[in-house]
Amino acid sequence: MKRCLCILLCLLLAACASNPRLQEVRALAGDAPKLAGFNDLSQRFRDTFQREQPYLSAAAVQREEALDRKRHDAYPDFVALHSAATTYLRALGALAGGDTFNYGDQVQQMSHSIKAWPDTGLSDRHVNAYAGLVRLLLRSATAREQDQAVQAMLREGYEPLQGTLDAMHTLLRYFNKNHDNEQRIVLGMLAVEIPYADAPRDRLLAALARAHQQEKLKEYRLLGLRHTLAAQHIDAIRERHAALYRGLDPLPATDAAGTAPSAIPPATAQGAQP
Template sequence: MPVLALLLAVLLAGCAGNARLKDVRAFAAEAPRLNGYLELSQRYRDTYTREQPYLTPAADQRERAIDTSRRAAYPDLVAIHEAVVAYLRTLGKLAGGDRFDPGDQIKEVAKGIKAWPDTGLTDRHVNAVSGLARLLARAVTGPAQDQAVQDVLRDGYQPLRDALDAMTTVLRYYDRNHDNEQAIVTGMLDTEIPFADKPQDRLVAALAKAHRQEKLDEYRLLGRRHTLAAQHVQAIRERHEALYRELMPADPQPAARVAVIQGATP
């Protein structure tokens, strides 16, 4: 009887473990929901290209300088997305019994990433991305499946929280940049259209009004994309929290563990 009880306990533990790993794989499969952040990052990078036809000479000089800063910040802003997605993919692969190597690219990106205070990207966010990269490099040679998943989930808890916070913060900055672009473009059209009031300018005025409406529709749709991207980041964060509580209910101080990984004193 004790043998049967032991076998039953092992069987139940295996079923529970399989269910947990299935939940991890389902969570990892949600990584594409973060693609909106990547698309909006690209749009942010290309802001000046869209604004330029609507700028006065003075405004063009100002925006050209800002464009240089945007393009310099872009690789670091995208590195946040790359690190988070690599973390999710690593979890999914480990939960499937495989090993996933995020490659040298994410490691090199994490080494060079720096803070951009204007965007809201702080040293805390930079450290989170670097911490995720170090964790993923270590996870490639980690132990067996179930333990490897728990190790990555435990040690990645705080860095992922901070990295997702960085994405949320940067998305808010993108939204403000979007509003500023809209003000520049529609402001120029609103200023110039009333002057096209001569009979010979009727066609120009009609085309300008139609263009203005198209731009308003474009910006309205982009506003929805900003909202949706932020919602997806929040959904990933909530799912990660729930998964962590499910798999690691007794882990007392995740932040302290992360401090050890990052080389700090907990």
């Protein structure tokens, strides 16, 4: 009997390992850490005023302090979006691997609703997508038949994850605009002030200022590349997730009547931006 059970278990494991869909889902889940760039850039966005302050005029400081408070208020919601997306991908990967991913505590921490931040492009549509993803994670904490469970999670999670990733992509565009504005403030101030430090007695000050200017140019160029790379990672995960959704088995006729999800709009399936 024990030998038969071992053989049966080996056959089941072999069947799981040979299922292309489960392999693709695990590969998608393995790319979840690539979304970490969004978190890093969110934190940099939050700390904009701290970097800008030495380069601001007295009049500009008061205006930027008000924006700084808004950035700090919005930051926890940006982190919540990233946490929901990565938790869903990890849970999906664990399910495809035959494991039970214990994410209950983490989801409980995300269960508080986030808010729309219209100035950044984070809209009610994105807030609803995040809420839907968290609800799905709360319902999916128990293990079920593997392939069917993976398909059910992909089917239910398609629109919420796509909306959450779209929110992250939208915010990255806003972070990048904020980055461009910071670059104009800092490099503009240096360009104006350095010529005044060019007197012979200020040679050392001028040399240090020019070296600082070159370092800031490099910093902003690299930050621009980081924004581009983070957006590319989001787009890639969004498209691979959509491809898995398109490859789902058709729902039985009894389920399809009135409950089947609508077909993927062509633009969304290609990861088009709103």
